[in-house]
Amino acid sequence: MPEALDTSAKKLPAGEPATVPVPVDAKAEKTRSLWSDAWHDLRRSPMFVISAVLIVLLLVMAAFPGLFTGASPRDADLSNHYLGAPNWSHFFQADWLGYDGQGRSIWARMVHGARASIIVSVGVTALVTILGTLVGVLAGYFGGWLDAILFRLTDVFSGIPFMLGAMVVLTTFAERTVWVVVLALAFLGWTTIARVARGSVITIKQADYVTAAKALGASTSRILFRHILPNAIAPVIVVATIALGGYIAAEATLSYLGIGLAEPTVSWGIDVSAGKDQLRNAPHVLMMPSVMVSITVLAFLMFGEAVRNALDPKMR
Amino acid sequence: MTIIDNTSAVPAPRADDGNSAPLLEVRDLHVEFHTRDGVARAVNGVNYTVDAGETLAVLGESGSGKSVTAQAIMGILDMPPGRIPQGEILFRGQDMLKMSAEDRRKIRGSKIAMIFQDALSSLNPVLTVGYQLGEMFRVHEGLSKKEAKAKAIELMDQVKIPAAAARVNDYPHQFSGGMRQRIMIAMALALEPDLIIADEPTTALDVTVQAQVMDLLAELQREYHMGLILITHDLGVVADVADKIAVMYAGRIVETAPVHELYKRPAHPYTRGLLDSIPRLDQKGQELYAIQGLPPNLLKIPTGCAFNPRCPKAQDICRTDTPPLYDVTERDGGALPGRRSACHFWKEQIHG
Amino acid sequence: MGRYVARRLLQMIPVFLGSTLLIFSMMYALPGDPVRALYGEQAIDQAQIAEIKRSLGLDKPFLLQYWDYLTGLFQGDFGTQIASQQPVADVIADAFPITARLTIFAFLFTVVVGITLGVVAGLRPDTLVDKSLLALTLLLISVPSFVLGYAFQYFFAFQLGWVDPNVNDPENYGQLLLPAIVLGSLSLAYVARLTRTSIAENLRADYVRTAVAKGLPRRRIVGVHLMRNSLIPVVTFLGSDLGALMGGAVVTEGIFNVRGVGYTVYEALSRREGSTVVGVVTLIVIIYLVCSLLVDLLYAVLDPRIRYA
Numbered sequence: 018m019p020e021a022l023d024t025s026a027k028k029l030p031a032g033e034p035a036t037v038p039v040p041v042d043a044k045a046e047k048t049r050s051l052w053s054d055a056w057h058d059l060r061r062s063p064m065f066v067i068s069a070v071l072i073v074l075l076l077v078m079a080a081f082p083g084l085f086t087g088a089s090p091r092d093a094d095l096s097n098h099y100l101g102a103p104n105w106s107h108f109f110q111a112d113w114l115g116y117d118g119q120g121r122s123i124w125a126r127m128v129h130g131a132r133a134s135i136i137v138s139v140g141v142t143a144l145v146t147i148l149g150t151l152v153g154v155l156a157g158y159f160g161g162w163l164d165a166i167l168f169r170l171t172d173v174f175s176g177i178p179f180m181l182g183a184m185v186v187l188t189t190f191a192e193r194t195v196w197v198v199v200l201a202l203a204f205l206g207w208t209t210i211a212r213v214a215r216g217s218v219i220t221i222k223q224a225d226y227v228t229a230a231k232a233l234g235a236s237t238s239r240i241l242f243r244h245i246l247p248n249a250i251a252p253v254i255v256v257a258t259i260a261l262g263g264y265i266a267a268e269a270t271l272s273y274l275g276i277g278l279a280e281p282t283v284s285w286g287i288d289v290s291a292g293k294d295q296l297r298n299a300p301h302v303l304m305m306p307s308v309m310v311s312i313t314v315l316a317f318l319m320f321g322e323a324v325r326n327a328l329d330p331k332m333r
Numbered sequence: 334m335t336i337i338d339n340t341s342a343v344p345a346p347r348a349d350d351g352n353s354a355p356l357l358e359v360r361d362l363h364v365e366f367h368t369r370d371g372v373a374r375a376v377n378g379v380n381y382t383v384d385a386g387e388t389l390a391v392l393g394e395s396g397s398g399k400s401v402t403a404q405a406i407m408g409i410l411d412m413p414p415g416r417i418p419q420g421e422i423l424f425r426g427q428d429m430l431k432m433s434a435e436d437r438r439k440i441r442g443s444k445i446a447m448i449f450q451d452a453l454s455s456l457n458p459v460l461t462v463g464y465q466l467g468e469m470f471r472v473h474e475g476l477s478k479k480e481a482k483a484k485a486i487e488l489m490d491q492v493k494i495p496a497a498a499a500r501v502n503d504y505p506h507q508f509s510g511g512m513r514q515r516i517m518i519a520m521a522l523a524l525e526p527d528l529i530i531a532d533e534p535t536t537a538l539d540v541t542v543q544a545q546v547m548d549l550l551a552e553l554q555r556e557y558h559m560g561l562i563l564i565t566h567d568l569g570v571v572a573d574v575a576d577k578i579a580v581m582y583a584g585r586i587v588e589t590a591p592v593h594e595l596y597k598r599p600a601h602p603y604t605r606g607l608l609d610s611i612p613r614l615d616q617k618g619q620e621l622y623a624i625q626g627l628p629p630n631l632l633k634i635p636t637g638c639a640f641n642p643r644c645p646k647a648q649d650i651c652r653t654d655t656p657p658l659y660d661v662t663e664r665d666g667g668a669l670p671g672r673r674s675a676c677h678f679w680k681e682q683i684h685g
Numbered sequence: 686m687g688r689y690v691a692r693r694l695l696q697m698i699p700v701f702l703g704s705t706l707l708i709f710s711m712m713y714a715l716p717g718d719p720v721r722a723l724y725g726e727q728a729i730d731q732a733q734i735a736e737i738k739r740s741l742g743l744d745k746p747f748l749l750q751y752w753d754y755l756t757g758l759f760q761g762d763f764g765t766q767i768a769s770q771q772p773v774a775d776v777i778a779d780a781f782p783i784t785a786r787l788t789i790f791a792f793l794f795t796v797v798v799g800i801t802l803g804v805v806a807g808l809r810p811d812t813l814v815d816k817s818l819l820a821l822t823l824l825l826i827s828v829p830s831f832v833l834g835y836a837f838q839y840f841f842a843f844q845l846g847w848v849d850p851n852v853n854d855p856e857n858y859g860q861l862l863l864p865a866i867v868l869g870s871l872s873l874a875y876v877a878r879l880t881r882t883s884i885a886e887n888l889r890a891d892y893v894r895t896a897v898a899k900g901l902p903r904r905r906i907v908g909v910h911l912m913r914n915s916l917i918p919v920v921t922f923l924g925s926d927l928g929a930l931m932g933g934a935v936v937t938e939g940i941f942n943v944r945g946v947g948y949t950v951y952e953a954l955s956r957r958e959g960s961t962v963v964g965v966v967t968l969i970v971i972i973y974l975v976c977s978l979l980v981d982l983l984y985a986v987l988d989p990r991i992r993y994a
Contacts, residue, residue: 169696173703176970178932181950185711185962188954266829270936273831276954289831293940296835297843307832315827322823409897411889442900449898454891458990459913472901504989520899 055327065323071316078128079135085109088125090283095120103301117288117302118295127309129283134313136195137202137278138264144203145210146257152207153214154249158222158241168215175208180270187276198277202264213256217249224248251328258321262314269310285310354426355382356560357406357445357528362420364401364584366631367413373631375401377584378420380658383528383560388551390563390575390592392607396628398584399564403530406562407447408437424528443473446521448550450533452513456505462489462516463501469523488519492549511542515549522553528560535570547574568611572596577671580604583629583639586658587675600661600674600683602644638677650677693981697974702755704970705963709751712959754963763964766953773964776949781968784938784945788930790861791869795930796923799873800916803880807915808907810885818881822874830933834867834940851942864941868933872926879922883915890914917987924980928973 059065078085086109094116101116103123114123156167186201187193221227222245230240271277272286280287285306292303364376376398383389391399404410406422408429421428424445429437449455457465466488467481476484482501489497492515505513514534521529531550535543551574554561565571571578571592578595580588580603588601599605609622626643629635635642641651654677661672664684676682745753754764763773806818828836841863842850848863887893888911896910935947946965953961985991 169699169703172700173707176700176704176928176973177707177966178928178969178973181932181935181966181969182708184935184950184954185708185966188957189711262827266827270829270831273829274936274939274951289835293835296839300839303835307828307835311824311828311832314829315823318823318827407898409894438900438902440900441898447898449891449895451891455895457892457896457910457914459917459988460910468901468905469899472899472905506990520895 055324058327059323062323062327064319065327068316068319068323071312072320075131075135075313075316078131080132082128082132085128086122086125088122090121090125090129091281092125093119093121102299114305115299115301118291118299123288123302123305126283126288127285127305130285130288130306130309131313133195133272133278133282133284134265134268134310137198137268138261138317140196140199141202141206141264142257142261144199145207145260146253148203149207149210150214150250150253153211153216153253154218154241154246156211157215157218157249158245164215167211171208171211174205175212177205179205180267183267183271184274184276187271193277193279195278195282198268198271202267206260206264209260210253210256214249214253217252218245221245221248255321255325255328258324259318260321262317262321265314265317266310354423356385356387356425357383357562358421358423358426359402359406360421360423362402362405362422363418364398364405364410364415365418366415368632371632374634375415375584375631376405377634379581379584379586381579381586381589383562385527385560386555386558387577388554388561388563388575390565390571390578391581392565392568392571392578393581394566394628396583396631397581399581400532401584402581403447403532403562403564407445407530408441409447439473442469442526443524444526445528445530446524446526448514448517448521448529448531448534451537452510452517453505453537455517456513458505461502461504462508465505466501466516466520466523469520473524484523488523489516491522491553492516492519494519510538511546514538514542514546518546518550518553522557525557526559528562529554530562530564532564533566534563536565536567543570550574568596568607580607583634584631585639585675586673587640588673589658590661590672591670594669594672598683600672600679601676602646602678602682603640605682606643606645638675646678646681648677689985690978690982693978697978701970701974705755705967706751708963708966708970709754709959710747712963758967763967764960766958766961773960776961777946777964777968780944780946780949783943784931784934784947787861787865787868787934787938787943787945788927790858790865791872791930792923792927794865795869795872795876795926799876800880800919802873802877803919804884804907804912806877807881807884808888810888815881815885818877822878825870825874828870830867830871831936831940833870834864834937837863837867838940861943864937864943867940868930868937871933872930875926876919876922880915880919883918884911887911887915913987917984920983920987921980924976924983925973927976928969931969931972 088110097120099116099118099120101112101120103115104110104112107113109124112122112124114127117123117126152167152171156164156171182205183201186204187198190197190201227240227244230244235243268277268284269286269289272279272284273290275290277286278284288306289303289310292299292306295302359379359381362376362379363374366373366375375396379398379402381389381391391402393399401410401415405417406429410417417430420430422430424440429440432440456462463482463485466485467476467478470476470481470484471478486497486501489501494500494512494515500508505516508516514537518534521531534550535546538546547570550561553559561574563571563575575592577589577591579586580595580601582603588595588599588604590600595604596608599608603624606622606624610624612621624643625645629639629642635652637650637652637654638644638647638656641647644651656675656677658673658675659679661669661674661679661683663669674682757764761774763777765772766776769776802818802822806815809815825833838850841847849860892914893906893911896906901910931946934943934945935950937943938945938947939951946968950962950965953959953965
């Protein structure tokens with residue numbers, strides 16, 4: 018980048034009056050905070066807007082499935098609807114996306130399946146973020162033997178392949194509810210966040226403003242909560258948002274394998290599994306939940322990407 | 334007009350002798366960058382010439398367009414976002430902006446070379462210095478790997494790197510800052526180019542090392558009779574080495590002068606300000622002068638004289654009329670060769 | 686260098702012990718009794734069960750069992766499958782080459798296609814090519830592998846008839862192609878993005894500008910100067926990815942009916958039979974650790990700034 022651009026030309030708000038006498042207005046020069054700057058960028062990003070709309074829709078679907086369909090996901094009518102084909106013109110009606118091998122409305126199952134996906138992914142992400150940040154900040158800030166132990170522990174957990182580990186953990190439970198799946202995935206998933214948090218804490222710890230705070234006699238807790246956490250949290254949030262999409266896929270995969278959620282919970286993964294035997298003659302049974310999972314993962318992934326681009330334009 | 338009459342309309346022959354064209358001539362060069370916030374006009378009509386064996390110092394704050402001009406000459410501007418809407422860059426009379434990319438590449442490194450400010454980041458961290466030096470010979474002269482390495486050692490000796498043969502396989506991070514900058518200089522000198530552009534070659538170095546590196550550069554320049562464009566914001570560096578100085582502000586040249594003339598009698602308030610802000614021992618205890626305000630925003634360069642918002646002597650005309658580059662003369666009208674100033678009130682500045 | 690390797694090997698020990706202990710304790714906590722499960726619904730003598738358990742060492746305290754397992758492991762003994770009485774080592778030896786072949790195939794696909802795509806896009810940041818690649822990789826990442834597997838199976842096997850829907854002969858590379866692509870697609874997307882970002886970032890680096898100023902041809906600038914630096918993070922990722930690929934093979938093998946390690950694990954889990962699972966996971970952990978050691982060494986070779994500290 019040429020030097021002419023990285024000095025004053027860059028950070029000007031668009032609507033600055035043209036007749037400012039001194040080139041760079043003093044207020045404009047004061048950099049906007051990281052978050053407000055990010056928000057400014059986000060609102061203009063089509064990727065963010067599209068993914069945010071999708072996510073809101075999914076959240077509403079998970080909370081109030083009745084708004085989208087009147088049909089029950091568990092009402093089976095084998096005699097009339099066995100593998101019934103989709104009726105594309107019947108928007109949002111029970112037969113819109115057709116019926117599955119048990120004569121249940123696929124559309125109803127799609128709508129009601131959102132809840133499991135959302136609860137699992139949000140739950141895992143929340144747990145993983147809390148646990149990972151805690152471990153990462155402790156290890157990164159205090160260093161020494163604590164770091165050695167915690168980091169080795171992180172290594173131990175990340176040595177186990179995620180899907181395989183999750184399968185093993187889940188088989189140890191006789192009854193696999195949504196919360197069991199959340200715990201199992203969180204148990205294995207926290208290491209990524211811990212690494213990211215540790216890395217950014219170590220960087221920030223060496224920053225001049227932290228040294229300054231120490232020199233001024235700030236207490237450890239004040240330095241941690243006022244200086245280090247707020248600055249270390251941005252990369253953590255980015256990684257967590259992107260990981261959220263991954264947990265949706267993980268839940269669906271495990272349920273598909275028959276090791277995740279189980280009936281009567283409605284889950285897209287279970288539906289994919291149920292549809293695989295009819296792939297040849299009734300592909301829509303497998304296709305609908307597959308598309309649903311993919312769109313949901315994509316929405317969260319795009320959301321995470323947009324947030325990352327806004328928080329750290331350099332990473333693009 | 335006869336057939337043998339070679340006027341300037343026809344590209345001059347490349348031969349050194351009998352050619353009146355200067356080594357390098359920049360004519361009315363404009364460079365702009367298209368950014369999200371608008372068009373940044375980094376260079377707005379720069380003219381200068383450099384002859385063989387001559388040193389031109391280009392002086393200015395960051396954002397004045399001095400480095401961008403150099404990059405345009407070198408042909409290493411990022412385009413896009415950069416764009417050269419008008420201007421000519423004549424090397425031995427040939428406009429390089431009209432050459433094919435391949436022709437320009439062949440000039441780079443062999444005829445015109447560049448020394449960058451930060452040698453650590455400008456050298457490839459994962460290749461040995463010997464490889465990076467030898468590369469010049471391998472690419473431009475087709476030497477073998479072995480011959481190239483021998484040449485690299487020779488070069489390192491020439492820029493006075495101790496134990497060159499032992500260090501040729503070291504990586505850039507294993508050298509000190511001053512030694513790294515010597516390697517950059519060696520790389521630029523490798524093919525004995527006609528012109529060297531040094532972009533703040535000593536800024537990143539310790540003060541004690543600065544002088545050594547500068548002396549080395551000046552010595553080698555004399556030895557090879559090269560043209561040198563020395564880009565800097567440091568007036569102290571310039572005084573000993575430069576023949577003439579061009580002061581840039583907001584993408585334009587605001588003053589040119591032979592080096593000692595400029596120090597003695599600046600003809601532009603901006604140059605005056607720069608000189609006054611050098612700390613001096615004989616003014617101990619007094620407050621150091623500083624130019625008011627900030628460098629201009631290149632997206633919205635002030636109308637009239639770009640320096641007017643910061644100029645202590647600005648009048649109404651400065652806010653409306655852009656001053657041309659006036660020829661500066663003695664009070665009695667006697668010629669001052671090489672002296673020009675883009676100030677409406679240059680007379681008051683130099684004589685007043 | 687030698688000291689560094691020794692140190693890294695020492696560091697691997699606690700990680701290895703921790704990972705295997707973790708898996709071992711989870712299998713220990715499995716509900717249900719594998720010995721009891723042998724007999725299905727039939728009523729059996731408690732004494733007989735106790736006898737079998739003692740012969741298998743299952744009556745010992747947990748940590749002692751783990752110790753026995755570890756000592757056995759160093760003699761190449763992964764334990765014995767309770768149901769078939771087959772040594773786990775034999776079971777793994779049968780299944781592992783198939784998974785290894787699938788994984789390596791997927792890995793090569795990931796490396797070749799991923800890096801190529803990443804370089805192509807990274808050299809033209811923010812152009813249409815670049816944006817299409819970003820969109821494509823985003824899509825690949827969001828489609829879970831079982832969905833992709835069935836989509837491929839449906840189109841290429843059922844609709845177009847180009848390939849067999851199932852792998853009948855794991856020696857046949859043509860049949861393994863589809864599962865390998867499915868298995869590798871997620872990593873492919875990551876590798877492509879990582880390469881792209883790294884190339885695009887390094888393209889703006891000062892040393893690339895120097896290379897241009899030296900009058901080097903573009904081929905050389907990209908091939909020698911840019912690539913070497915840009916691929917360092919990609920290599921790191923690829924090393925940690927091999928283990929993940931093996932884990933992911935569980936799903937892919939199920940879809941395409943490949944009788945590899947994943948299939949074995951899946952079967953063992955449904956029979957609540959721990960020794961096979963622990964054996965396979967142990968093996969994958971070892972592979973993961975060896976790969977990360979190799980990556981660290983390779984890293985130091987690629988980047989001279991890294992000291993073996």
